[in-house]
Amino acid sequence: MAPNPAVVSMRAEVPEALLGSMRSFIESHPNWDQYRLFQAALPGFLVQKRGPEPGGDPVAMFANMFQR
Numbered sequence: 001m002a003p004n005p006a007v008v009s010m011r012a013e014v015p016e017a018l019l020g021s022m023r024s025f026i027e028s029h030p031n032w033d034q035y036r037l038f039q040a041a042l043p044g045f046l047v048q049k050r051g052p053e054p055g056g057d058p059v060a061m062f063a064n065m066f067q068r
Contacts, residue, residue, distance in 0.1 A: 010038075 014022075026032055 022034070022037060026034065026037060
């Protein structure tokens with residue numbers, strides 16, 4: 001199977017408490033999965049750590065990170 005250039009794989013160590021919270025959330029929200037959860041959480045995390053870009057939308061900023 002050839003790699004899909006539109007997919008980015010990540011590996012990260014996650015504290016057990018956070019992993020447990022993520023699992024509980026996904027179990028109680030069947031229309032969510034780990035990918036959707038990360039997609040929703042990462043832009044907020046980046047803005048929190050880096051600060052908002054002037055006039056920037058954090059979701060657009062995240063999407064643009066992976067544009068070629």
